[in-house]
Amino acid sequence: MKKTPLNQVHKNMGAKMTDFGGWEMPVEYTGIIEEHKAVRNKCGLFDVSHMGEILVSGKNAKKSLQKIIANDLNKLEKGKIIYTPICKEDGGIIDDLLVYSLQDDQFLLVVNASNIEKDYNWIKEHLLEDTTAENLSANYAMVALQGPNSKKILTQLTDIDLNSLSYYRFREAKVAGVNMIVSRTGYTGELGYELYFEPEEAEKMWDELMEAGSDFGLQACGLGARDTLRLEKIYALYGNDIDESTNPFEAGLSWTVELDKGDFIGRKKLIDIKENCCQRKLTPFVIRGRGMARHGYEVYAGEEKIGEVTSGSYSPTLEEGIGLAYLKSEHTEVGSEIEIKVRNRKIKAEVVKGPFV
Amino acid sequence: MSVKEDLYYSEDHEWVREEEDYLVIGVTDFAQEELGDIVFVELPEVDEEFDKDDSFGVLESVKAVSDTFIPVSGRVIKVNEDLLDNPELINDDPYGEGWLIKVDPADDSELDELLSAEEYAEFIEEE
Incomplete structure (x- = not known):
């Protein structure tokens, strides 16, 4: 089984571990209900390092991605993030992911753990010339700090003004002295941040965050609570609610499909699907x-x-x-x-x- | 994780307590710990009869569904109705308020086939 850089930390904390798509991940530490309520009322910290990161860069990076994803990159300036599906020709969903605009010619795609290889191959196959895709999944640890107290906790460890970081935006910053991407995103429906940094720093970051959160009710949370939190907010889970046999319209994701942006993979079929939806x-x-x-x-x-x-x-x-x-x-x-x-x-x-x- | 003395245990993680006229059956501390927060319980009707190892109920935690298996043959004489509204009693007090059913046993000698506290403690050690 694959392990995240925080594997030993979870075991030391007594987490119940499970096989999640080939990854040994924590399901719960003290109980799903308690962890769920901590996120709704105070704050929770999740290890989500199993998520994949794919960097697309080069002269035609934007053009290539416009062809590959269903949402419109023109909504995206540097420092912003969009949520989008990638569809097949028949409109079926290959994956749902976040696209981070790092530079005009550089985009970071954050994809589901179970789809990393599939996405990487699909993207490589559909790149235009002078553009490359790199699977950087092993280069990033990722944790999610989620809940109404998340801002107060993170503020203690960083100099950046979190008040100016709005929803679906990110900034490169130092947190507890570690360089990272601080992203105002999450999968819980609460105020929260997702942090991307080098795996070597993972244990230190986890401890720093837990320490900074000790006065704010911060609770370590597993995938069990992550699932109940996202379900209450109806965030689709790939492999459960969406997959290659479902399309974005029937899944309630019509807002992520920009049929007017120009051609992209699946567009023709998606126009049909929308007309006859659903x-x-x-x-x-x-x-x-x-x-x-x-x-x-x-x-x-x-x-x-x-x-x-x-x-x-x-x-x-x-x-x-x-x-x-x-x-x-x-x-x-x-x-x-x-x-x-x-x-x-x-x-x-x-x-x-x-x-x- | 606690294993209580003076109870009989099954490899399916149920316990049996001998009272004067009947047996009390529940799930072990190990079982509730494995399941996590229990949020729904399905129990049999009074007077239902079961053979040893039959499924007699269902426990659902937030994430998982699990059958419960009766360690001895017999007829149900009482079910713990408090669990219908308060299934978390099983997590909080698996050997006490979290009991599941009371049974009039068909064959007392079946108790001898069950594990002692010591044997069960060894069994879960290996699991």
């Missing part, structure tokens, strides 16, 4: 009966199967079962009553307006 839609629901929905469970309206659950969990904030399912469009109206097949019985659920929290 036979099915990713739909949030709350469990009203007794039970919990999980990935892969079938969804019914009466005797008719109308879809499948892509993400299902307990919501620590709402204290009830929540989930996402691709449902036939006629069943996606808020208030629609649906049933989830849990083991050998069906439990009631209701379509709600997202996000859950």
Whole structure:
């Protein structure tokens, strides 16, 4: 199994470890619910060094990426970040990622751990001349500091003015004397930062952040809480809610597809898909009966199967079962009553307006 | 991780306590620790009968679903209804308030096939 530079730190802290797409990662330290609430109310620190980083640079870097991604790089000036899918010709999602504009001819792509090789090969294949892609995943450690107290904690360790760093922007800065990218992004829906730095500094950074956060309720958080936090905000999880068999429109990601920006891979098909959108839609629901929905469970309206659950969990904030399912469009109206097949019985659920929290 | 003396244990991480007329069954501290925060419990009906090692209920934590297996054959005479609203009792007090069911055993000799506290402690050491 692959290990992040913080592997030993997690084990020393007594974290429960799991295999996450070939990476040995912490699921929880003291409990998912406690960690989840820490992020909503105070602050949490996550090791997300398994994420991949691909640097695209050269004369035609921007032009190449405009062809590869569905969102529009013209929205992106230096120091800004955009979220975008990469689609296949048929509109299926290869990955969802962040693009950081480092220089006019240099972009850093932050991709899902399970897709690093796939993305890297796809990008290389579609680059224009005088442009290169480098897989720098091993060169970066990455931690996410997330929660209402994150700014107060980070401020203690850096000279940059975090008040001037707005959502989806980044800056190169020194934190606790270490050079890094400080990015105002996250996967929790709370005020937060993602930090990218050299793996050799990972243990020192973790300790510095935990120390600086000790007066602010900072809690080490695992992938378990990361999943419940993102689900409450309906942030898609690649491999669960989106994959190569789903398109951005049915996934609720239409805002990430710029059909008018010029040609890009999948555009032709995506125009069709948008016009006929959608036979099915990713739909949030709350469990009203007794039970919990999980990935892969079938969804019914009466005797008719109308879809499948892509993400299902307990919501620590709402204290009830929540989930996402691709449902036939006629069943996606808020208030629609649906049933989830849990083991050998069906439990009631209701379509709600997202996000859950 | 605690293993309590004077209980019988199964390799599926259930414990059995012998009372005068019946047996009390629950899951071990090790099991609740492995599962994490338990948020939903499915229990059998009173009077349901089970054979040894049958699944008699389901525990769901935030992340995982897990069956519970009955360590001895018998008829359910009581279920812990407090767990329906407070499943976290299993995390907080697995050998006490977090008990699952009370059973009228079909065959007392099945208890002898279970592990002692010492044997169970060794068993989880190896897991």
